Amino acid sequence: MSASLIYRNAAVYGVLMRVLYGRHYRARFRAIAAEVPPGSEVLDLCCGPATLYTRHLRGRGVDYHGLDLNERFVADVINAGGRGEVWDLHADTPLPAVDVVLMQASLYHFLPDPAPILDRMLAAARQRVIIAEPIRNLATSDNRVLAALGKRYTDAGDGARAHRFTEQSLDELFAAHRHRVLEQRLIAGGREKMFVLAA
Numbered sequence: 534m535s536a537s538l539i540y541r542n543a544a545v546y547g548v549l550m551r552v553l554y555g556r557h558y559r560a561r562f563r564a565i566a567a568e569v570p571p572g573s574e575v576l577d578l579c580c581g582p583a584t585l586y587t588r589h590l591r592g593r594g595v596d597y598h599g600l601d602l603n604e605r606f607v608a609d610v611i612n613a614g615g616r617g618e619v620w621d622l623h624a625d626t627p628l629p630a631v632d633v634v635l636m637q638a639s640l641y642h643f644l645p646d647p648a649p650i651l652d653r654m655l656a657a658a659r660q661r662v663i664i665a666e667p668i669r670n671l672a673t674s675d676n677r678v679l680a681a682l683g684k685r686y687t688d689a690g691d692g693a694r695a696h697r698f699t700e701q702s703l704d705e706l707f708a709a710h711r712h713r714v715l716e717q718r719l720i721a722g723g724r725e726k727m728f729v730l731a732a
């Protein structure tokens with residue numbers, strides 16, 4: 534299965550995520566949603582098919598705005614009742630100002646230099662920035678099926694194979710912002726690490 538097929542179809546993408554995260558699939562979204570104040574204005578970068586919105590934020594009066602390179606995912610956001618825009622986050626267009634700017638499982642797309650996107654998120658947020666990123670490298674799993682899926686999952690979707698974070702490299706990135714860190718913890722059974730930063 535090609536990476537572009539994974540990203541093209543929300544159903545295929547959803548199944549892949551469930552396989553990769555197993556019983557921790559919902560917990561990864563729940564952990565982020567718990568840090569979003571009800572009724573706030575939220576910008577979700579690399580939002581994918583808007584599962585965070587439809588399953589966890591829509592019912593809490595959140596004004597949700599999802600940005601993604603993939604127009605099919607953006608269409609899913611709009612169909613679900615959120616605001617969605619096709620947006621290449623490698624372009625340094627300023628982000629709209631909102632209460633909460635978040636990104637889940639996508640910071641690796643900005644390696645080897647993720648600091649500028651983090652700075653842009655902090656510049657756009659009025660209250661807080663939330664980032665959760667995988668730190669367990671499924672691509673090197675002993676399970677051959679999981680390893681193959683993990684390699685596809687970390688493909689940028691544009692044919693470019695992305696690098697990945699370890700817990701140490703993620704900690705090093707956020708060390709530069711340690712005075713802003715309100716919370717940091719492992720989520721989704723230790724598969725991702727979440728950081729909540731004051732804007």
Ligand SMILES: C[S@@+](CC[C@H](N)C(=O)[O-])C[C@H]1O[C@@H](n2cnc3c(N)ncnc32)[C@H](O)[C@@H]1O
Pocket residue numbers: 540578579580581582584600601602603606620621622623636637638639642686689690
């Ligand atoms: C692993 S998925 C994560 C989706 C969602 N945040 C989640 O946790 O389920 C990565 C997402 O990043 C998007 N993406 C990759 N490169 C991008 C870029 N340069 N600009 C905007 N979105 C990008 C992909 O289209 C995909 O939806």
